[in-house]
């Protein structure tokens with residue numbers, strides 16, 4: 001409970017700080033220009049450092065997870081995706097994992113009833129996680145319209161697809177939630193992102209075992225991403241900002257020639273949004289979110305199971321530095337003999353006095 005409250009408070013304080021910084025003590029240059037540059041730099045360097053660190057770790061054994069029949073005699077049918085023995089198989093398994101979260105689909109829950117352990121299917125995590133990640137990706141790609149001129153075709157294409165409902169965002173009128181046509185077209189992915197992140201949070205608190213193992217490092221990213229999505233939604237539909245000025249600012253940042261003249265023309269909601277995004281980017285490499293890169297670096301997934309055909313040579317740190325037994329004995333022979341331990345090579349006799 002403490003971890004959850006702490007994380008919620010942290011995100012609330014960050015949002016309030018951005019609002020005060022933008023509207024009360026005019027730190028717009030800091031929040032709108034300097035912090036985003038710094039956050040992006042931390043993200044790139046941090047993520048790069050994590051990946052290089054993983055890549056340099058020795059992998060002395062070939063340890064792919066094998067979830068089906070391995071390659072064997074010609075008449076034994078191999079499970080090519082669950083036990084890949086070729087690079088193609090590894091890429092296929094990885095692609096299905098990254099794009100469809102295939103292993104999560106097999107998530108099971110264990111409970112005890114009538115003194116017996118029972119396993120049941122548990123697809124909720126798979127569903128929520130898939131919705132969340134795909135919505136996040138679509139939202140991010142749609143944001144490219146702020147960063148590019150001309151806007152790439154696929155961004156326009158995504159926007160049309162995402163807004164296919166062609167309704168305004170819903171507003172509460174009395175007790176009815178009504179589509180309001182005066183608002184900009186509803187982007188489904190933004191809403192799905194917020195709903196999915198909420199569902200992931202609810203799952204975490206509703207399942208007692210999961211709540212028990214949850215830390216601030218689990219709640220904070222959820223609240224942070226939810227606040228990024230919420231501030232974006234508020235900004236698009238309700239507490240409007242001048243989007244053309246945002247585009248001018250962002251294009252100037254991309255060109256490394258910040259146009260500080262527009263900072264004053266953009267509403268405070270943008271500063272809350274961009275500040276939370278900056279925190280998210282800077283926090284990313286040091287948090288659980290770095291599984292974005294880690295998933296590709298796991299030797300249980302990125303190696304083919306061809307142990308019987310190919311001798312595995314540790315590809316990164318070969319030749320491996322070793323200290324042989326002979327060298328060890330050379331280092332400690334005298335002490336070993338003194339302690340009465342057997343040695344393979346007798347010490348040189350002391351020269352006669």
Ligand code: HEM
Pocket residue numbers: 136139140142143146184187189190191193228229230231232233234235236237243246250270273274277280
């Ligand atoms: C992790 C990164 C980000 C996430 C998850 C995110 C999320 C969102 C969401 C969910 C919306 C609501 C509308 C929609 O669905 O498009 C939105 C709107 C918006 N975001 Fe972001 N955002 C991110 C980064 C940024 C960045 C870096 C900028 C700076 C340019 C930005 C500027 C805006 C603006 C100006 C809007 C309002 C758009 C409009 O009025 O059409 N966002 N954002």
